[in-house]
Amino acid sequence: MPKIVDIDETPNPNARKFLLREPLSWGIAHSYDNAQQAQGDALASALFAIPHVSNVFYIDSWLTVTQDGQANWDKLAREIAIPVRAAPAASAQSAAAVFAARATVAELSPEDRQRLDDIELILDQQIRPYLQSDGGDLHVLGLTGNQLIVHYQGACGTCPSAISGTLQGIESRLRTLEPDLEVIAA
Template identity: 85%
Template structure:
C-alpha cells in the first residue's frame, strides 16, 4: 500500500501532486479525464467517485488529482487519501512488459521515425522532467509533416500556462532541431 510522502501544489491551482513512498506503476502512465475512461482502473475509479474530481494521472511514485475548482482542497485531500492508501503498490514488472505497454506513434517512415526519436529524446531529457515535477506530463499523439501533436496529462491538462507559455517553450526548444516544426496541443 503506497504511503504518501508529500502533497505538493502545482502551477495549476486545481491540481495537487501526491508523492508516494512506493510506486503505483513502473514507467507506465495512467491518464484519465473522466470516470468512463477510468473504468477497469480501481484507483482512478475510486478517485472519480469523489465529488469534484475531474482528472487523474499517475505514474511511478506520484499521482496528480485535478478538481473542478469548486471544492476546498483540505476536505478533498482527506477524501483522496484513503483510496490511494488502499491501492496496492506496483508489483515487480519485467522491462519487456513495460516496454510493450508504452504507446508509440505508428505508421512512420524511417526518416520520420528518426525525427520522432530525436524529438522524444529532447522531450525526455529537457521537457518532461519539468512537467513531471509539477504533476503533469505530455504524450506525443502524432508527427505529420512539420506538425507535432501532443496531449498534456495530469496537472498540465487544464493548466492555463501549459496551453500558452509551456507550449511555446516546447516549440521554441524543438525548433533548434527542426526550424519549421509546429507543436499543437490536443
C-alpha cells in the first residue's frame, strides 16, 4: 500500500503532486479527465468520488490530483490520502495488465516512426522531466505531416501556462530537430 511521502504545490494552483514511497505503476501513465474515463481504474474512481476532484494523473511513484478550485487543499489532501493508501502498489499488478495498458500511436511509415522516435527522445530527455517535476506530463497522440498532436496530463492539463508558454517552448525546442514542426495541444 503506497504511503504519501510529500505533497508538492505545482504551477497550477488547482493541482497538487503527491509523492509516494511505493510506485502505483511501472512506467505506465494513467490520466483521467473525469469519472467516466476512470471506470475500470479503482484508484482513480475512488478519487473522483471525492467532491471537487476534476482530474487524476499518476505514473510510477507520484500522483497528481486537480480540483475544481472550490475546495480547501488541506481538507481535500486528507480525503485523497485514504484511497491512495488503500491502492495496491505496482508490485501487486500483473505484467499482463501493464503491457495491455501501453498506449500506441497509429500506424506510421518507417520514416515517420523514426521521426517520432527522435521527437520522443527529445521529449523524454528535455521536456518531460520538467513537466513531471511540476506534477504533469505530455502524451503524444499522433504525428501527421508536420503536425505533432500532444495531450497534457496531470497538473499541466488545466494549467493556464501550458497552452501558451509551455507549448511554445516545446515547439521551439522540437523545431531544432524539425524546423517546420507545429505542436498542437488536444
